[in-house]
Amino acid sequence: MTGADLVLRSTRVVTPDGTRAASVAVTGGTISAVLAHDAPVPRGARLEDVGDLAVLPGLVDTHVHVNEPGRTEWEGFRTATRAAAAGGITTLVDMPLNSLPPTTTVRHLRTKRTAAAGAVHVDVGFWGGALPDNAADLRPLHEAGVFGFKSFLSPSGVDEFPHLDRAGLDRTMARIAAFDGLLIVHAEDPGRLAAAPRPDGPSYARFLASRPREAEATAVAALIDAARRHGTRVHLLHLSSGDALPPIARARAEGVRLTVETCPHYLTLTAEEVPDGAAEFKCCPPIREAANREPLWRALADGTIDCVVTDHSPATADLKTGDFATAWGGVSGLQLSLSAVWTEARRRGHTLDDVVRWMSAHTARLAGLDARKGAIAPGRDADFAVLDPDGTFTVDPARLHHRNPVTAYAGRTLSGVVRSTWLRGRRVMADGVPGAPRGRLLTRPLPRRGPADRRDPPRGAARPSERSP
Numbered sequence: 001m002t003g004a005d006l007v008l009r010s011t012r013v014v015t016p017d018g019t020r021a022a023s024v025a026v027t028g029g030t031i032s033a034v035l036a037h038d039a040p041v042p043r044g045a046r047l048e049d050v051g052d053l054a055v056l057p058g059l060v061d062t063h064v065h066v067n068e069p070g071r072t073e074w075e076g077f078r079t080a081t082r083a084a085a086a087g088g089i090t091t092l093v094d095m096p097l098n099s100l101p102p103t104t105t106v107r108h109l110r111t112k113r114t115a116a117a118g119a120v121h122v123d124v125g126f127w128g129g130a131l132p133d134n135a136a137d138l139r140p141l142h143e144a145g146v147f148g149f150k151s152f153l154s155p156s157g158v159d160e161f162p163h164l165d166r167a168g169l170d171r172t173m174a175r176i177a178a179f180d181g182l183l184i185v186h187a188e189d190p191g192r193l194a195a196a197p198r199p200d201g202p203s204y205a206r207f208l209a210s211r212p213r214e215a216e217a218t219a220v221a222a223l224i225d226a227a228r229r230h231g232t233r234v235h236l237l238h239l240s241s242g243d244a245l246p247p248i249a250r251a252r253a254e255g256v257r258l259t260v261e262t263c264p265h266y267l268t269l270t271a272e273e274v275p276d277g278a279a280e281f282k283c284c285p286p287i288r289e290a291a292n293r294e295p296l297w298r299a300l301a302d303g304t305i306d307c308v309v310t311d312h313s314p315a316t317a318d319l320k321t322g323d324f325a326t327a328w329g330g331v332s333g334l335q336l337s338l339s340a341v342w343t344e345a346r347r348r349g350h351t352l353d354d355v356v357r358w359m360s361a362h363t364a365r366l367a368g369l370d371a372r373k374g375a376i377a378p379g380r381d382a383d384f385a386v387l388d389p390d391g392t393f394t395v396d397p398a399r400l401h402h403r404n405p406v407t408a409y410a411g412r413t414l415s416g417v418v419r420s421t422w423l424r425g426r427r428v429m430a431d432g433v434p435g436a437p438r439g440r441l442l443t444r445p446l447p448r449r450g451p452a453d454r455r456d457p458p459r460g461a462a463r464p465s466e467r468s469p
Helices: 077-086 106-116 135-144 166-177 190-195 204-210 213-230 242-254 264-268 290-302 334-347 352-366
Strands: 006-015 018-027 030-035 046-049 054-057 059-064 089-094 123-126 149-152 182-186 233-236 258-262 384-394 413-423 426-430 441-443 465-467
Touching (some): 054 352, 077 089, 077 334, 077 413, 089 334, 106 123, 106 135, 149 166, 166 182, 166 213, 166 233, 190 213, 213 233, 213 258, 258 290, 264 334, 290 352, 334 352, 334 384, 334 413
Parallel strands (some): 006 054, 089 123, 149 182, 182 233
Antiparallel strands (some): 006 018
16 A cells, blocks of 8 residues: 555445455556555544445446537536436436437537636537448548447437438448447337327327337347448447347357346336336336336346446426326436435345446446546545435435436435545545536547457447546
């Protein structure tokens, strides 16, 4: 611990080797050692002893819609990253759509970075977008440092981000495979959606019927087929339907380069409890029945689903009308994701080690950030979430940091209170009170060489670069 400037001590430190009592030494913002709990504190180092509170690696959320610039009244970098820090998230990757312009060219990426500069409380990276007409922009975006490319197989909900048809998916996969990039996909089949009943007014049952499980299963099958043919690294976004899990498991066993995420709202909320007209629960794919939730938890346990991310997609309150046919779809859960998942996970016998694997280690590796993020280990950034796992709170939307106080979790009692969040050895949030913005903008400068590990999320970069805003 010679030369350390901070020692963070706890009886419960979640490390890659399990949870144990430890002292974590930090030197210049980087973890320099993980030592015994009673290791001596070097002269000049500050000791922060958090007692029996759990120390987790900062979470990495790879699915966040910040919406700035262009729709900043929905969400912005300052508010989204404050909410992230309050929830123990120290790194997020911003989705390319719902902002104006979308992140579909290098010029648009520069615009996005300019909007974020100096405003972020946590580290932020960026996904690019794959559209029917921007194939020539994909490699330049890759070289400019986006972490991969988002696409839709059905209409996205915003005109400036059209979806890929089957031919477009093939062209995009071939283009991205040529430089071993990563394609991340919203998989619902437009034909199945068109044939389904239309949503009608406040009825959640009608809305649920309008986004059937078959739409996901059909699109996932097409995605697997294309990934098998092209050899492209593919990540399946926000899986909500358990019906798609058997073909996913078979494809992975065959060596298809496929990883999968789900979201806290699919793991903790159920269709049966959604009141009619409560559009704060509307998202696509939808929150499904309780019986559908069980296969998702089993798939997390056996590794078929790799990670849990928020898909934080907020809007102004006036767009969350009581009509499920017209209300904006998206669940705002950035600040609450750790607590929501932990509440349900511990009830099922899972540990904080499991939660860290799903929400930090695997998400860091998915984005290629695992050289610096996702674990409490020497050489990683000193990013921490200090959690009271036994504490509880009732969700009050007025106490949330995202821009519009709308959330499907309102009034729910959750376990797991984030007491503080640390970024590179500096406390950026304490008991819900933010400090100054200290986040950096991250890029993925170099693609990895060689095939991705088939059991873990694909690696996108040997080491991310960091640029201070």
